[in-house]
Amino acid sequence: MSAQATDQLLTAEGIGAAPRRAGFFLGVLRERKAAVIGLAIIGVFILLALVAPFISPYSASTQTCAVYAPPSIHHWLGCDDGGIDMLSELMQGGRISLVIGFAATLIAMIIGGGVGILSGYFGGWIDVSLMRITDYLLVIPDLVFAMVIADLWGASMFHVIMVIGILEWTTTARVIRAQVMSLRERVYVKRAKSIGSGNTRIIWRHIMPQVGPLLIANTVLTVAIAIYLETALAFLGLEDPTVTTWGTILEHAFDRTAITAGAWWAIVPDGFAIAAVIVGCFLFGQAIEDALNPRLKVAHLSLRRWKIRTLAGREADAL
Amino acid sequence: MHRADYVIKRGFFALVTIFVAITINFFLFRVLPGNAVTDLARVPQSTPQLKHALTIQFGLNKPKWEQYLIYIKQLLHGNMGISFGYQQPVSHLLLADLKNTIPMVTVGTLAAVVVGVFTGVLSAWRRGSPPDHISTNLAIFAYAFPTQWLGLMLLILFAGILPAGGMSNPFLLTPEPFWQHLADIGQHMILPAATLMLTAYGSYTLVVRSSLLETLGEDYVLTARAKGLPVRRIVWRHAVRNALLPMVTLIALDFGYIVGGALLIEVIFSWPGIGESMYTAVTQRDYPMLQGGFLILTVSVILLNFLSDLVYFRLDPRISA
Secondary structure (H helix, E strand, C coil): CCHHHHHHHHHHCCCCCCCCHHHHHHHHHHHCHHHHHHHHHHHHHHHHHHHHHHHCCCCCCCCCCCCCCCCCCCCCCCECCCCCEHHHHHHHHHHHHHHHHHHHHHHHHHHHHHHHHHHHHHCHHHHHHHHHHHHHHHHCCHHHHHHHHHHHHCCCHHHHHHHHHHHCCHHHHHHHHHHHHHHHCCHHHHHHHHCCCCHHHHHHHHHHHHHHHHHHHHHHHHHHHHHHHHHHHHHCCCCCCCCCCHHHHHHHHHHCCCCCCCCHHHCHHHHHHHHHHHHHHHHHHHHHHHHHCHHHHCCCCCCCCCCCCCCCCCCCCCC | CCHHHHHHHHHHHHHHHHHHHHHHHHHHHHHCCCCCCHHHHCCCCCCHHHHHHHHHHCCCCCCHHHHHHHHHHHHHCCCCCECCCCCCEHHHHHHHHHHHHHHHHHHHHHHHHHHHHHHHHHHHHCCCCHHHHHHHHHHHHHHHCCHHHHHHHHHHHHCCCCCCCCCCCCCCCCCCCHHHHHHHHHHHHHHHHHHHHHHHHHHHHHHHHHHHHHHHCCHHHHHHHHHCCCHHHHHHHHHHHHHCHHHHHHHHHHHHHHHHHHHHHHHHCCCCCHHHHHHHHHHHCCHHHHHHHHHHHHHHHHHHHHHHHHHHHHHCHHHHC
């Protein structure tokens, strides 16, 4: 893949002037409906995950109804192949899936943020070698790679977290690097340098705060990818067989003939839960990135109505 | 930079990446702790003699660097080892699989590109209108639903109507006319390819939309309008052609994702391709197959990326600057 081409894509994707601190997020939330919706979805699911043990109607590991019992008043979402209440299982699965998503993302952000900052700030051979590794990881098919490593290491939740963490930092590293490269040339950084600030101090005091919003946007987007990848790995049987996640619920349904049994309730709600969280992350993360990118604000897009609108006039974005 | 220089540079990068892939493949399976190959001689309750014989048979007593050289030499000869599960050369098995995977993935990806471009153009053109909202939201959700879930949904919805698994009907008489065989495969391909289309098209829609929105803000679009060109012409001839450039990069970056998606899809629909073989290899601990499959998929993604570099170069004259 062309480095030039990627850089172009990245610049197009949101490396404008960095905004200032906390007020920025409030601004994003105030201005963008999508950000509020996204944040609300994420919040609801985190809340559900926290209170799941107290509000879930049944145990998520013992049989409480008939095998593949359809949805009823007692079991709103029916039961799975082991006679376990689907709703309780979904809640429990959501807990673990979110933990996996956030833990893997934490690893990915530490690596990605670190690589991006080092690479962008120091440049030279550090940049070249780190970017070669990044390019390589960007190119190889991540699910296939994750599958091979997870299989070699053995099926366990910890391994799944590690595998996702060490694979999903590349986009973040590239975005952060591009941002840092432009920050490095700003006057205040040069000034700090000329009065004798060390590299560590400049990075912590002047670079990090400016990179923050971008890093948060990427964190949110990576959580979505991590949850997605976990469901795929679980589907291939590489998740610890004793834990319940949104991924293993799908795997069990597929392996244990939910389809021939016509038990759509063992499959459909799970997919919607996964998609909802991913869409939430996507909306929120994308809204931050869009706010960082000034280019999309201009559009001569009044073609439809045949009248010229002011250049900076912006319609409400589609969700 | 001259045209030839650029091609050579990208080609060199592809070669280096392939070499790195081969090396990582070797490390993963032979050097890292808990790896598959060094454990080959670890047969439970075996005599020391058997262990010794196995170690020598698999060349595990040789130093790692020598093993590495042997591995590369054998790879260059097209030898990827013998499958534990099938007792046949991995390269033959995987080549046969690849022949089944490629048509399905090609059809699915092309469908995704076509659907993605049309919905993306529609969205940007009618920005803020109900069609835009519908197509953007559908795209986001198609992108968000796990591939395997989409596949299972199609299975539930079309179980009785379309063939749900495999690649051809085993009960068709063998000396049937060629077109009948082709139609049969086509019918089996609908669900897997449709799943791939659904899982991949969403990101194309969103990128075409945002890229076209950006392009529509360019001065030459304003100029074209001022000249009084018809809208249709401005959008399709002036804006879309430029807006599609990032698509080339995106499709290239997406190959890895598509390969992963295809893997899951093959598992769901028992499509006898490379993904299904790798899945079987995982369940059977068939490491040579796993290693070979990983290498073939990685190398094909790298080559496809190289190809798209060349396409991008051909389309965008600015690159040669």
